[in-house]
Amino acid sequence: xxxxxxxxxxxxxxxxxxxxxxxxxxxxxxxxxxxxxxxxxxxxxxxxxxxxxxxxxxxxxxxxxxxxxxxxxxxxxxxxxxxxxxxxxxxxxxxxxxxxxxxxxxxxxxxxxxxxxxxxxxxxxxxxxxxxxxxxxxxxxxxxxxxxxxxxxxxxxxxxxxxxxxxxxxxxxxxxxxxxxxxxxxxxxxxxxxxxxxxxxxxxxxxxxxxxxxxxxxxxxxxxxxxxxxxxxxxxxxxxxxxxxxxxxxxxxxxxxxxxxxxxxxxxxxxxxxxxxxxxxxxxxxxxxxxxxxxxxxxxxxxxxxxxxxxxxxxxxxxxxxxxxxxxx
Amino acid sequence: xxxxxxxxxxxxxxxxxxxxxxxxxxxxxxxxxxxxxxxxxxxxxxxxxxxxxxxxxxxxxxxxxxxxxxxxxxxxxxxxxxxxxxxxxxxxxxxxxxxxxxxxxxxxxxxxxxxxxxxxxxxxxxxxxxxxxxxxxxxxxxxxxxxxxxxxxxxxxxxxxxxxxxxxxxxxxxxxxxxxxxxxxxxxxxxxxxxxxxxxxxxxxxxxxxxxxxxxxxxxxxxxxxxxxxxxxxxxxxxxxxxxxxxxxxxxxxxxxxxxxxxxxxxxxxxx
Amino acid sequence: xxxxxxxxxxxxxxxxxxxxxxxxxxxxxxxxxxxxxxxxxxxxxxxxxxxxxxxxxxxxxxxxxxxxxxxxxxxxxxxxxxxxxxxxxxxxxxxxxxxxxxxxxxxxxxxxxxxxxxxxxxxxxxxxxxxxxxxxxxxxxxxxxxxxxxxxxxxxxxxxxxxxxxxxxxxxxxxxxxxxxxxxxxxxxxxxxxxxxxxxxxxxxxxxxxxxxxxxxxxxxxxxxxxxxxxxxxxxxxxxxxxxxxxxxxxxxxxxxxxxxxxxxxxxxxxxxxxxxxxxxxxxxxxxxxxxxxxxxxxxxxxxxxxxxxxxxxxxxxxxxxxxxxxxxxxxxxxxxxxxxxxxxxxxxxx
Numbered sequence: 010x011x012x013x014x015x016x017x018x019x020x021x022x023x024x025x026x027x028x029x030x031x032x033x034x035x036x037x038x039x040x041x042x043x044x045x046x047x048x049x050x051x052x053x054x055x056x057x058x059x060x061x062x063x064x065x066x067x068x069x070x071x072x073x074x075x076x077x078x079x080x081x082x083x084x085x086x087x088x089x090x091x092x093x094x095x096x097x098x099x100x101x102x103x104x105x106x107x108x109x110x111x112x113x114x115x116x117x118x119x120x121x122x123x124x125x126x127x128x129x130x131x132x133x134x135x136x137x138x139x140x141x142x143x144x145x146x147x148x149x150x151x152x153x154x155x156x157x158x159x160x161x162x163x164x165x166x167x168x169x170x171x172x173x174x175x176x177x178x179x180x181x182x183x184x185x186x187x188x189x190x191x192x193x194x195x196x197x198x199x200x201x202x203x204x205x206x207x208x209x210x211x212x213x214x215x216x217x218x219x220x221x222x223x224x225x226x227x228x229x230x231x232x233x234x235x236x237x238x239x240x241x242x243x244x245x246x247x248x249x250x251x252x253x254x255x256x257x258x259x260x261x262x263x264x265x266x267x268x269x270x271x272x273x274x275x276x277x278x279x280x281x282x283x284x285x286x287x288x289x290x291x292x293x294x295x296x297x298x299x300x301x302x303x304x305x306x307x308x309x310x311x312x313x314x315x316x317x318x319x320x321x322x323x324x325x326x327x328x329x330x331x332x333x334x335x336x337x338x
Numbered sequence: 339x340x341x342x343x344x345x346x347x348x349x350x351x352x353x354x355x356x357x358x359x360x361x362x363x364x365x366x367x368x369x370x371x372x373x374x375x376x377x378x379x380x381x382x383x384x385x386x387x388x389x390x391x392x393x394x395x396x397x398x399x400x401x402x403x404x405x406x407x408x409x410x411x412x413x414x415x416x417x418x419x420x421x422x423x424x425x426x427x428x429x430x431x432x433x434x435x436x437x438x439x440x441x442x443x444x445x446x447x448x449x450x451x452x453x454x455x456x457x458x459x460x461x462x463x464x465x466x467x468x469x470x471x472x473x474x475x476x477x478x479x480x481x482x483x484x485x486x487x488x489x490x491x492x493x494x495x496x497x498x499x500x501x502x503x504x505x506x507x508x509x510x511x512x513x514x515x516x517x518x519x520x521x522x523x524x525x526x527x528x529x530x531x532x533x534x535x536x537x538x539x540x541x542x543x544x545x546x547x548x549x550x551x552x553x554x555x556x557x558x559x560x561x562x563x564x565x566x567x568x569x570x571x572x573x574x575x576x577x578x579x580x581x582x583x584x585x586x587x588x589x590x591x592x593x594x595x596x597x598x599x600x601x602x603x604x605x606x607x608x609x610x
Numbered sequence: 611x612x613x614x615x616x617x618x619x620x621x622x623x624x625x626x627x628x629x630x631x632x633x634x635x636x637x638x639x640x641x642x643x644x645x646x647x648x649x650x651x652x653x654x655x656x657x658x659x660x661x662x663x664x665x666x667x668x669x670x671x672x673x674x675x676x677x678x679x680x681x682x683x684x685x686x687x688x689x690x691x692x693x694x695x696x697x698x699x700x701x702x703x704x705x706x707x708x709x710x711x712x713x714x715x716x717x718x719x720x721x722x723x724x725x726x727x728x729x730x731x732x733x734x735x736x737x738x739x740x741x742x743x744x745x746x747x748x749x750x751x752x753x754x755x756x757x758x759x760x761x762x763x764x765x766x767x768x769x770x771x772x773x774x775x776x777x778x779x780x781x782x783x784x785x786x787x788x789x790x791x792x793x794x795x796x797x798x799x800x801x802x803x804x805x806x807x808x809x810x811x812x813x814x815x816x817x818x819x820x821x822x823x824x825x826x827x828x829x830x831x832x833x834x835x836x837x838x839x840x841x842x843x844x845x846x847x848x849x850x851x852x853x854x855x856x857x858x859x860x861x862x863x864x865x866x867x868x869x870x871x872x873x874x875x876x877x878x879x880x881x882x883x884x885x886x887x888x889x890x891x892x893x894x895x896x897x898x899x900x901x902x903x904x905x906x907x908x909x910x911x912x913x914x915x916x917x918x919x920x921x922x923x924x925x926x927x928x929x930x931x932x933x934x935x936x937x938x939x940x941x942x943x944x945x946x947x948x949x950x951x952x953x954x955x956x957x958x959x960x961x
Binding site for chain 1 (some may be wrong): 618676677680685686791807841844845846847848851852854855857875878880881882888
Binding site (some may be wrong): 071074128195196197198199201202204205206208209210211212213214215256259260261262264265 | 359392395396397413414416419421423427428432433434435439442443445446447448451453478480494550
């Protein structure tokens with residue numbers, strides 16, 4: 010099958026996603042009485058934009074076999090929140106910066122451990138995740154024992170309150186998304202080469218450490234922003250799920266990024282809308298549920314790689330090749 | 339074929355030592371490889387063959403020693419050097435096509451921010467045809483056989499039009515047809531005056547393919563024309579014991595001009 | 611590379627030794643003198659009532675676990691907390707699953723010979739608990755644990771705790787009962803004062819909109835209606851539907867002001883305010899956060915129970931006044947201690 014044929018398939022998938030989204034919006038308004046007021050529009054837009062950002066960056070994380078780095082980064086943010094609070098108080102900007110710095114340091118530590126010791130990356134990720142998060146818990150425990158009445162909800166900071174998204178949050182995510190997309194366009198061949206064959210890249214004079222650091226920084230940025238939406242436990246899902254779903258449908262990196270962005274946007278938007286159906290339906294988890302459904306459907310049904318497809322093809326092959334022997338030798 | 343003093347030295351290694359975890363992987367290596375040879379680096383497992391190449395290309399840090407390419411350092415000579423890493427070093431499930439991989443060989447020349455265009459694609463296609471994969475340009479790399487993967491990597495190095503090529507186990511686990519095709523390409527490079535340095539694992543084929551050989555077991559045991567260096571004695575010294583079943587070429591046989599001219603094995607001389 | 615490995619190794623060992631040392635030191639610090647009666651109180655309210663009732667009696671040490679501004683629904687007991695509880699002679703906690711992360715700890719402690727007293731017990735027994743909520747899949751039909759917001763409930767608790775103290779320590783029963791009587795008088799005066807203020811707000815405007823559902827009892831005490839974005843526990847995450855519901859509620863009922871809470875993130879309230887603004891209406895926020903699950907900083911007005919209730923009433927009334935409502939601030943009854951600060955009595959709405 011030619012590459013062009015596969016591209017058409019991806020266009021088809023994106024069209025289906027768009028169609029389902031539109032139908033869903035229509036049905037939800039009429040049949041379920043969901044109101045598309047400011048709150049829902051803001052949260053759905055924020056969720057969709059975050060889905061685009063994490064979908065695109067998640068492709069690189071997954072292809073670099075660093076899928077769990079999202080988990081490590083989310084957990085590593087916690088001590089930064091504590092330190093930022095002790096230094097600057099309850100300022101959202103300060104807390105985000107603190108979280109970002111802590112996560113970034115965590116990633117550098119993971120890379121340093123992998124580079125200088127014999128430990129493999131998954132071990133390094135586990136160590137940093139546990140150590141940083143434990144430090145964060147200890148710090149928050151210390152803060153909670155101090156009589157400081159403004160510490161309210163500090164630990165909730167990393168657990169996500171998607172429904173509390175404001176327009177300013179959406180703008181922030183959009184800005185970060187813009188920066189990330191510009192970087193990816195500018196450094197496209199560098200990111201591609203370093204992800205595929207870092208050794209060859211190094212031999213050809215590319216500054217592999219710098220490029221890897223740039224990519225990690227973008228991923229840290231996406232995750233810190235996403236913590237407010239999906240929370241620490243689910244953030245890794247937002248990073249991995251759209252990329253995994255997209256991979257099943259295409260063999261081209263650029264197309265995979267586009268499809269991953271589409272899947273992420275779909276999950277973010279529709280997840281938010283579903284959580285508006287009634288009360289007590291938390292938004293962050295709903296987004297991850299939708300993303301996971303997309304992954305499951307993709308793994309099952311994607312032609313070429315999907316498991317339903319391989320099952321059918323095996324059956325067809327068996328039938329085809331069994332025929333000559335039926336008639337006897 | 340003898341190399342006279344007028345032939346430039348393409349690749350020099352002086353006192354190269356690479357340490358890993360407190361132990362030497364390569365120790366005090368000295369090499370002088372003349373231009374235009376097809377050289378094999380052989381040695382037992384863990385002898386430091388890949389390590390030597392990677393250290394030379396600044397992929398791993400050196401504990402001591404210098405490496406020169408036509409008298410220049412690697413940073414200065416990068417355009418002159420092409421590298422074919424081991425096949426297992428990448429994930430072949432990566433979403434990219436054959437021609438895409440080959441085009442990556444030209445990224446280094448483009449510098450930051452420039453994209454590969456029609457010119458680059460044409461060069462890549464040319465390289466693919468050279469290795470016999472002209473029809474495979476748009477094929478997904480996950481659909482390639484081992485031999486085709488190797489040839490893709492080879493094409494990626496060829497497109498760089500380097501003067502010295504380093505290849506890490508290019509014949510590992512490839513079928514006979516591919517192997518012959520690769521040998522033909524390497525000989526063709528050699529006939530164009532390129533220097534090709536290959537980490538090789540199969541002693542049987544060394545005399546047939548390579549006209550220069552380096553015997554390495556952490557230290558350089560010997561390095562020079564195959565006829566002189568590829569002897570039973572030196573091989574035993576390299577491999578630490580009798581290497582059974584090996585047949586070295588007759589020392590006085592100097593009719594061979596290229597590896598492809600070797601038709602078979604010369605019988606072992608008594609006492610050699 | 612080897613040197614780096616050794617350095618890292620040494621560094622880790624050093625850190626490990628340091629932590630073990632610290633743990634040993636800390637363990638020794640929590641050993642309290644055995645001749646004093648050790649009371650461990652979980653919430654700030656529990657510590658407050660314990661101090662008041664034991665006033666004038668020697669040989670009692672009271673340790674509070676949670677600081678001001680701490681959310682008791684989410685507070686996880688630390689090692690030193692558990693050590694303190696193991697050393698205690700009596701543990702006083704709020705009850706009705708307010709200290710959501712302590713359930714297992716209490717179960718374990720109950721098997722030892724430690725008195726465990728739930729402040730909510732007399733209220734529950736008297737049938738004043740507001741029930742019928744679902745906290746989680748396991749905890750259905752639970753009671754709202756914020757019973758202390760009705761000063762009448764707190765009176766029941768005061769008397770019952772004094773009785774419990776008297777039973778354990780009959781020698782000082784007189785002191786406990788006297789303290790309880792004096793304090794009950796204050797609570798009654800507080801209730802009367804608060805009632806006067808809260809019903810001065812016209813009936814159609816008696817709505818309290820907060821982040822989580824902590825004020826049912828408060829509302830029941832003064833005849834106000836409550837609405838919240840999250841349920842009775844802050845452990846749950848709010849959904850878009852929850853936020854939308856409150857936005858609609860605020861708009862439909864023309865509610866002029868919403869209140870943030872001191873121990874809960876204001877994010878959801880801000881989201882509701884933005885939603886209301888987008889729909890063309892406006893709603894103000896309270897001039898100060900309300901005390902919901904925790905009291906204020908110790909040494910301040912809001913750091914005592916009476917002060918906390920009074921401050922909440924002042925905040926609500928002043929906020930309504932600033933929003934253009936007609937309220938009457940009743941004169942302070944000086945029987946109730948401590949006295950309110952000047953900032954609460956005269957609020958500049960422009961700030």
